[in-house]
Amino acid sequence: MDLKYSAEYEAFREEVKAFLENNWPLKGEEAKLRRHQQQALFRQRAVEVGYLYRSVPRQFGGSEQPADVLKGQIIREEFGRVRAPVELPGVGTAMLVPTLLQCGSDWQKEYFIPKTLSGEYLWAQGYSEPNAGSDLASVKTRAELKDGKWLINGQKIWSTLAQYARFMFVMVRSEPNAEPRHAGLSYILVDLKQPGVTIRPLKQITGGEEFCEVFFDNAETPEDWIVGKPGEGWAVSKATLSHERSALGGASGSVSLFEKLVALAKSVEINGEPAIVDPTIRRRLAVLDGYVSSHLYSSYRQLSMSVNQQDPGLVTSMNKLISTNIGHDVARLARDLIGDDLMLSPPQDRKKEDGNEKWINQFIGSLGIAIAGGTSNIQRNVIAERGLGLPRE
Amino acid sequence: MNLLLSDEQQMIADAIGDVLLQEYPLDRLHGGSATMAPNQWQQIAELGWLGLGLDDGVGGVGYGLAEEMLLCRASQRHLLSPSLLAAILGAHVAAVNAPEAVAGIVAGETTVALAVPRKPVSLLEDLLDVELLLIDPENAEYVLLWDTEAAVMLSASQLKQVAVAGVDNSIGLSVASGSVAPFVRATRGEADIYARALVLLAAMETGLAEGVRDMAVDYAKVREQFGQAIGAFQAIKHACADMACRVEAADCQLRMAVVSQSSGETDLLVQAAAARLLAGEAARENATRNIQVHGAMGYTAECNAHWFLKRARLLEQVSAPPRHLQRHVLGLPVGRFESVG
Numbered sequence: 001m002d003l004k005y006s007a008e009y010e011a012f013r014e015e016v017k018a019f020l021e022n023n024w025p026l027k028g029e030e031a032k033l034r035r036h037q038q039q040a041l042f043r044q045r046a047v048e049v050g051y052l053y054r055s056v057p058r059q060f061g062g063s064e065q066p067a068d069v070l071k072g073q074i075i076r077e078e079f080g081r082v083r084a085p086v087e088l089p090g091v092g093t094a095m096l097v098p099t100l101l102q103c104g105s106d107w108q109k110e111y112f113i114p115k116t117l118s119g120e121y122l123w124a125q126g127y128s129e130p131n132a133g134s135d136l137a138s139v140k141t142r143a144e145l146k147d148g149k150w151l152i153n154g155q156k157i158w159s160t161l162a163q164y165a166r167f168m169f170v171m172v173r174s175e176p177n178a179e180p181r182h183a184g185l186s187y188i189l190v191d192l193k194q195p196g197v198t199i200r201p202l203k204q205i206t207g208g209e210e211f212c213e214v215f216f217d218n219a220e221t222p223e224d225w226i227v228g229k230p231g232e233g234w235a236v237s238k239a240t241l242s243h244e245r246s247a248l249g250g251a252s253g254s255v256s257l258f259e260k261l262v263a264l265a266k267s268v269e270i271n272g273e274p275a276i277v278d279p280t281i282r283r284r285l286a287v288l289d290g291y292v293s294s295h296l297y298s299s300y301r302q303l304s305m306s307v308n309q310q311d312p313g314l315v316t317s318m319n320k321l322i323s324t325n326i327g328h329d330v331a332r333l334a335r336d337l338i339g340d341d342l343m344l345s346p347p348q349d350r351k352k353e354d355g356n357e358k359w360i361n362q363f364i365g366s367l368g369i370a371i372a373g374g375t376s377n378i379q380r381n382v383i384a385e386r387g388l389g390l391p392r393e
Numbered sequence: 394m395n396l397l398l399s400d401e402q403q404m405i406a407d408a409i410g411d412v413l414l415q416e417y418p419l420d421r422l423h424g425g426s427a428t429m430a431p432n433q434w435q436q437i438a439e440l441g442w443l444g445l446g447l448d449d450g451v452g453g454v455g456y457g458l459a460e461e462m463l464l465c466r467a468s469q470r471h472l473l474s475p476s477l478l479a480a481i482l483g484a485h486v487a488a489v490n491a492p493e494a495v496a497g498i499v500a501g502e503t504t505v506a507l508a509v510p511r512k513p514v515s516l517l518e519d520l521l522d523v524e525l526l527l528i529d530p531e532n533a534e535y536v537l538l539w540d541t542e543a544a545v546m547l548s549a550s551q552l553k554q555v556a557v558a559g560v561d562n563s564i565g566l567s568v569a570s571g572s573v574a575p576f577v578r579a580t581r582g583e584a585d586i587y588a589r590a591l592v593l594l595a596a597m598e599t600g601l602a603e604g605v606r607d608m609a610v611d612y613a614k615v616r617e618q619f620g621q622a623i624g625a626f627q628a629i630k631h632a633c634a635d636m637a638c639r640v641e642a643a644d645c646q647l648r649m650a651v652v653s654q655s656s657g658e659t660d661l662l663v664q665a666a667a668a669r670l671l672a673g674e675a676a677r678e679n680a681t682r683n684i685q686v687h688g689a690m691g692y693t694a695e696c697n698a699h700w701f702l703k704r705a706r707l708l709e710q711v712s713a714p715p716r717h718l719q720r721h722v723l724g725l726p727v728g729r730f731e732s733v734g
């Protein structure tokens with residue numbers, strides 16, 4: 001255990017600062033490029049010097065750095081300070097890339113990873129079906145091998161941003177007779193831009209359309225677009241994510257959310273004084289602060305375990321639950337601080353959020369987080385059954 | 394002391410429930426709105442709903458707060474517009490100092506909207522300098538607001554209004570401002586609108602919590618995962634049981650507040666504030682849990698779960714935010730164990 005910012009790390013911080021000073025925002029002619037081009041250019045340079053996609057090998061477009069939680073933290077802090085572009089969000093970089101690094105074939109890594117990291121290839125996750133939510137092993141979407149191609153039939157649902165995605169990593173049933181049920185699953189990659197695929201966005205309670213139904217009607221994918229072997233889909237999807245971003249992403253989100261909450265508590269008044277002076281508000285903030293910090297430390301531990309080839313499985317579930325609870329607590333406290341602004345609807349474009357209404361979005365979003373990626377109930381079951389050895393229900 | 398409904402009250406509750414079930418299914422909100430059309434106002438006026446608790450001498454039906462409570466509770470199982478409450482309370486205010494306006498309100502011809510002040514205003518002044526959020530203001534002739542000292546109705550046409558998007562998109566919302574003399578005012582001594590509003594809002598929130606409980610239970614019986622109904626899992630079963638307990642607690646406290654009012658107890662404000670605290674908690678928590686019970690389906694606009702959640706978030710801001718309620722409950726002498734009924 002060692003967490004102090006030694007001289008080495010302070011020197012690293014200066015290095016990062018100097019890089020940012022010279023590279024963001026872009027200068028001269030480059031500052032006239034379109035915004036996304038500027039971001040892409042900057043990301044490319046940040047990768048070259050080793051600040052982004054640190055756990056991805058150079059040959060696949062990453063910067064191939066030894067895992068180091070403190071350096072990761074310093075990069076996030078300094079990039080955040082000047083609002084420089086960070087790693088792209090989304091399931092492509094967070095889930096598909098680490099999975100391919102661990103289980104993919106060489107050509108798959110070469111073909112998919114660089115363009116996913118650059119943002120050229122957007123991905124959707126195709127696990128859930130109308131009747132296979134928590135019970136993922138009951139997936140029914142069929143994939144059959146015919147004339148060197150997989151033929152896919154069935155339906156996926158709740159696929160986040162599938163309407164904009166080029167590809168989907170799909171959990172399919174390829175071995176219909178295998179027992180137990182999850183032994184019949186495979187993890188395959190599918191090009192969504194083909195006649196056999198129909199995508200229908202669904203409206204969420206926020207008013208936005210951020211997830212979709214996806215129908216496969218004799219959709220095709222080449223035989224070698226399977227990750228792992230037929231029947232290994234379950235294991236592939238659970239592959240350890242020894243990837244800095246996926247381990248830390250949630251925790252740094254909690255930290256910045258908490259910082260916004262503290263700013264809110266300073267800006268609103270209770271009984272003529274800033275709310276942050278109120279003893280009950282202070283107490284609640286202090287408790288929350290503890291959870292947020294420990295969430296961050298827990299994610300450091302999760303990363304250290306992954307790096308040392310230990311299975312952080314249980315810690316992952318606990319972290320998801322903790323961050324979900326932090327989201328709920330923040331929403332509750334924000335509610336008590338804001339009052340009637342909560343009657344106003346937040347703008348749908350999150351970038352335009354300015355007033356206190358944005359906390360409504362945070363609240364509603366926290367409900368989605370408690371469901372997406374495995375519900376809180378299921379996380380508890382995993383912790384209790386696989387972690388603590390309690391019998392199943 | 395008797396916290397049970399009389400036979401007549403039970404009949405009224407059943408009759409109200411039947412009408413709502415037939416005429417106001419939740420699915421009407423898809424692509425539609427909770428704002429009531431003139432013929433709908435007329436229909437419920439003909440049933441006597443808008444003057445239920447108003448003396449017959451001033452144009453009401455002559456029942457009391459208990460019957461108003463039953464109506465308000467049932468109304469939020471179906472997410473009727475909160476303007477129902479504005480009409481009920483508005484008629485009480487008018488009965489005090491503008492009796493000529495009662496008939497129009499009770500007949501459903503004059504609509505009233507609820508207003509929530511965005512900045513402090515003393516309602517006892519002659520000229521009120523207001524900045525308000527108006528709930529469901531479409532077609533409203535008057536807007537109603539109140540504080541602990543008085544209730545006033547303002548003429549909507551004298552306010553400058555700008556429509557804004559509200560969190561509860563089943564109804565409209567606007568920001569209104571102006572410097573206006575009230576159309577009518579009733580001070581606390583003339584009519585205790587503050588306590589009445591607390592009780593009726595608690596009733597609405599309790600009804601909402603009840604509707605949500607039933608929705609969750611129904612779904613838990615039919616949705617299957619892992620080869621069984623999800624209601625078979627304790628995580629879901631217990632969540633439903635907790636919802637039922639919240640409703641039970643809120644409902645008992647609500648009845649206690651009604652009894653306190655009808656028997657002229659001095660602890661009405663405490664009872665009413667306590668009812669609202671429990672009811673608000675029940676509405677919010679149940680609505681939130683219901684979404685979890687429904688999984689991703691509960692996160693879609695297609696599923697009715699979100700209407701309840703959004704209405705609960707809206708209602709909690711009307712009249713008294715929780716902080717003020719706590720003050721009533723903890724800061725006033727509590728007479729709840731003294732001779733009630």
Ligand SMILES: Cc1cc2nc3c(=O)[nH]c(=O)nc-3n(C[C@H](O)[C@H](O)[C@H](O)COP(=O)(O)OP(=O)(O)OC[C@H]3O[C@@H](n4cnc5c(N)ncnc54)[C@H](O)[C@@H]3O)c2cc1C
Nearest residue numbers: 127128133134158159160368372373375377626685688689
């Ligand atoms: C915002 C959002 C984004 C999403 N994005 C994606 C995506 O990109 N790709 C994708 O594939 N999926 C996605 N999902 C789907 C998500 O993975 C599922 O919603 C989740 O796994 C739950 O499945 P379900 O919705 O069918 O709920 P159900 O499984 O029907 O669960 C309903 C309720 O029953 C409970 N329950 C079920 N089984 C048990 C049990 N054994 N013990 C205790 N309680 C139980 C659940 O906790 C829940 O409360 C997304 C969901 C949301 C909300």
